[in-house]
Amino acid sequence: MQVLIDNKTGTPIYDQIYTQLKNQIINGSLQPHEMLPSIRGLAKDLRISFVTTKRAYDELEKDGFLYTVAGKGCFVAPKNTELLREENLKKIEGHIDAIVQLAASCNLSGGEILDMVRFSLEERT
DSSP: OOOOOOTTSSSOHHHHHHHHHHHHHHTTSSOTTOBOOOHHHHHHHHTOOHHHHHHHHHHHHHTTSEEEETTTEEEEOOOOHHHHHHHHHHHHHHHHHHHHHHHHHTTOOHHHHHHHHHHHHHHHO
């Protein structure tokens, strides 16, 4: 597990931890039921407040990415693939809305947008 804190961004530290751990869980770098560093241990390693690390862990647990076993620690929750898929679909819809707005400002047609998407998909295969 790797967490890097960037003090130069405007993003709160707890959010940086949350996002990085969540991404590692989603992409499989962190496996279901894998034990995470203790809250105090991670805070010490990152040289940040215990409270900041606890907030990130609490948010991850609230959102279903972690679970806690009393006296044992925090663990990666088994993936709820449907929940992850739904979350990613919401992100895609947000990006599509932004694309449509930007395209309208450039007077692009729907067909031109679709051509751009097709081209991008072809490049990935």
